[in-house]
Every structure is written in C-alpha cells, then in structure tokens.
Amino acid sequence: MGIEARKTDHIKLSLERDVSYKKTTWLEYVELVHVAAPEVDPEDVDTEVEFLGRRFSHPFVIESMTGGTSLAEKINASLGEAAARFKIPMGVGSQRAGIVKPETAQTFRTARDHGPDAFLIGNIGAAQLIENGVAFAQKAVKMIDADALAIHLNPLQEIVQPDGKARFRNFYTVLRRLKEEIAVPIILKEIGCGLSREVVETASEAGVDAFDVAGSGGTNWTLIEMMRADEVGASEKKSLAEVFLEWGIPTAAAVVEAVDATSRPVIASGGLRTGLDSAKALALGASMTGLARPFLEPATKSADEVLKVLNALSAQLRTAMFLTGSKNVGELKHAPKVVLGPLKEWISQRATRGSRQK
Numbered sequence: 001m002g003i004e005a006r007k008t009d010h011i012k013l014s015l016e017r018d019v020s021y022k023k024t025t026w027l028e029y030v031e032l033v034h035v036a037a038p039e040v041d042p043e044d045v046d047t048e049v050e051f052l053g054r055r056f057s058h059p060f061v062i063e064s065m066t067g068g069t070s071l072a073e074k075i076n077a078s079l080g081e082a083a084a085r086f087k088i089p090m091g092v093g094s095q096r097a098g099i100v101k102p103e104t105a106q107t108f109r110t111a112r113d114h115g116p117d118a119f120l121i122g123n124i125g126a127a128q129l130i131e132n133g134v135a136f137a138q139k140a141v142k143m144i145d146a147d148a149l150a151i152h153l154n155p156l157q158e159i160v161q162p163d164g165k166a167r168f169r170n171f172y173t174v175l176r177r178l179k180e181e182i183a184v185p186i187i188l189k190e191i192g193c194g195l196s197r198e199v200v201e202t203a204s205e206a207g208v209d210a211f212d213v214a215g216s217g218g219t220n221w222t223l224i225e226m227m228r229a230d231e232v233g234a235s236e237k238k239s240l241a242e243v244f245l246e247w248g249i250p251t252a253a254a255v256v257e258a259v260d261a262t263s264r265p266v267i268a269s270g271g272l273r274t275g276l277d278s279a280k281a282l283a284l285g286a287s288m289t290g291l292a293r294p295f296l297e298p299a300t301k302s303a304d305e306v307l308k309v310l311n312a313l314s315a316q317l318r319t320a321m322f323l324t325g326s327k328n329v330g331e332l333k334h335a336p337k338v339v340l341g342p343l344k345e346w347i348s349q350r351a352t353r354g355s356r357q358k
C-alpha cells in the first residue's frame with residue numbers, strides 16, 4: 001500500500017470511527033483546588049505564554065496530523081490559517097510523503113502559504129530519520145520553512161502496521177548528530193503511547209529542545225492500525241494489535257514523568273479535550289497543551305470552524321484560571337492541586353523527584 005492510501009485511511013478512520021482509547025488520560029485524577037474568592041476578574045486573566053523563543057496567545061498547540069493528499073491539503077490550509085490568526089503553534093503531519101514524492105510537498109506547504117507568520121512545526125518519524133539521516137530532516141524543515149521540527153517515536157504503531165518499519169536502534173546517536181546540524185529547535189514526540197522519564201532524560205541530554213508526551217487516553221493508533229490490518233486482510237498484524245490496544249502511559253502520568261526528567265518545556269497531549277484538561281496539565285508542570293483529533297473535522301471545513309473550537313477552549317481555560325485565582329499561566333502552573341487514585345500510585349511507584357520546571 002502506498003503512502004497516499006495510508007494517509008487517506010488514517011484521516012477517514014479518524015473522522016468516521018470511534019478511534020479513542022478505552023483507557024482515560026487520568027487527568028480526572030487531578031483536582032484543581034477551587035478558590036471561592038478569586039483575586040482576579042475573568043477578563044484580566046492573561047493566557048499568553050512564551051515557548052521556544054516566541055510569544056503565543058494561549059498555551060495551545062495544534063498537533064501534527066496530516067499531509068500528502070488533497071483532503072490533507074485542505075486540512076493543512078485551514079489549520080495554518082487558524083494557527084496564524086489565533087497565534088499558536090501548528091504541526092503538519094509526517095512529511096515523508098512530501099519528501100519521497102515531491103509533487104505532494106504543496107499539501108504540507110499550504111500551511112505556510114495560509115499562515116505566513118505562523119509558528120509551524122515540521123514532522124518526521126524517528127525510524128525514517130535513522131534510515132535516511134539528517135538530510136531528510138533538513139528537507140522537511142525547508143519544505144514548510146518550519147520554525148521547529150518534531151521527531152515522532154511510534155514503536156507500537158510501526159510494529160502493528162501492515163507496512164510498518166519498527167527500527168529505532170541508534171536513535172540517540174542520530175539525534176545528537178541532528179542537533180549539531182539543524183538550525184531549528186527539535187521537539188521529540190510520541191503519538192499516543194506517551195514518553196517515559198527515561199526516554200525524556202536521555203533525549204534531553206542529546207539536546208532535544210522540547211518534549212510532547214502524546215500519552216494514552218485520546219486517539220488510539222493501535223486501534224486505527226488494527227482497523228486497517230482488518231481491511232487489508234493482514235490477520236496476524238490485526239491479532240497482534242488487539243493484544244496491545246490499551247498499551248501506553250496515560251497522559252497525566254506521562255506529563256509527570258517528563259516534567260520530572262527535564263527542565264526543557266513539555267507539551268501535554270493525548271486525549272486533551274477541554275480547556276479544563278489543559279489547565280490540569282499545566283498545573284502538573286506542562287508548558288503547553290496539544291490537541292489533534294478535535295481539530296480534524298472542523299479543518300475539513302474552514303479556518304473559522306477551527307477558530308470556534310479554539311475560542312471554546314480559551315473560554316474553558318480562562319474559567320479554570322479564574323476559579324483557581326490564577327492571573328497568568330505561570331500562576332496556574334503553581335496552583336494548588338490534589339492528585340488522586342491511580343495517578344498518585346503511579347507517582348509514588350516511579351519515585352519522582354517532582355517537577356524540574358520553573
């Protein structure tokens with residue numbers, strides 16, 4: 001199966017089927033402590049943040065999704081315009097298609113055309129970086145004039161994918177080389193199974209500039225690949241995927257692991273669906289919060305539809321900030337919180353030192 005058919009499958013399944021984890025993000029085990037007499041008016045709450053040297057209106061990121069097909073081009077155009085107008089970062093999907101088939105590069109580039117001053121994040125797979133070297137990453141950056149480059153780690157997806165390539169050995173060596181040779185900041189991300197403390201620590205030493213945990217509780221790539229394996233009659237891959245359907249570090253736990261392991265900024269993502277989810281993730285120590293699938297369907301229509309989602313998220317985040325008496329995101333990050341149940345157990349068994357974030 002070609003890359004284009006695979007990308008079409010991914011968008012179609014994400015739009016039409018329930019592709020969520022059964023397991024949750026565990027953000028429900030974080031309670032922000034209610035402040036009955038907030039010392040701030042709702043309209044004075046300041047949601048601006050700084051991330052990788054740029055100022056953004058909100059601690060939101062439109063997560064990497066797509067490219068390579070005509071529907072993907074429409075999606076990237078809407079997302080690029082929305083990101084520029086709302087002043088938040090946006091990631092394009094894996095750019096392998098645009099590199100291998102340069103005639104599809106415009107389906108990614110359109111995000112830049114529609115968001116000339118947007119902060120755009122390029123995207124390539126770690127397996128492709130290892131196989132093809134630093135030049136591959138340079139091409140991805142050039143294709144969209146990227147402001148940062150995300151490298152995605154997806155070992156479970158690769159091993160259950162009918163046409164996957166589960167090769168990650170030597171990753172850190174390649175990462176160090178990439179850091180020396182590339183001009184833009186590097187973001188290391190998962191795609192739904194989460195980054196652990198050990199991975200974040202090692203990659204932080206290798207020079208990664210920011211981490212996007214993409215934990216479990218949201219879009220489930222093992223489920224999506226299982227559905228694809230079923231459709232193409234790859235029964236062994238299908239039954240392998242079935243066993244690992246609920247594998248992964250729940251997002252809240254992944255955020256705690258990452259902020260414990262690095263002083264570099266951490267993006268919380270994977271199953272965040274409201275501004276309250278964002279507020280909780282920020283209180284756990286994240287610097288930014290990313291969402292992918294909630295933007296997908298609106299982006300098939302227009303930038304205005306994406307902006308409606310962003311405005312709703314903004315109102316929810318502002319309300320959470322008001323109710324915790326947080327005048328700005330810095331104060332929200334230190335707002336009193338209580339961690340309950342399984343998340344508390346996870347933290348105690350993983351013996352975390354506590355957040356290394358400012």
Ligand SMILES: Cc1cc2nc3c(=O)[nH]c(=O)nc-3n(C[C@H](O)[C@H](O)[C@H](O)COP(=O)(O)O)c2cc1C
Nearest residue numbers: 063064065093094152214218219270271291292293
């Ligand atoms: C349709 C779709 C395509 C995606 N493609 C990519 C990709 O090419 N590269 C990548 O790093 N992540 C990709 N992701 C993963 C997201 O960036 C994100 O990490 C993950 O979906 C969890 O966020 P969510 O639960 O808000 O969807 C994709 C997600 C969706 C929904």
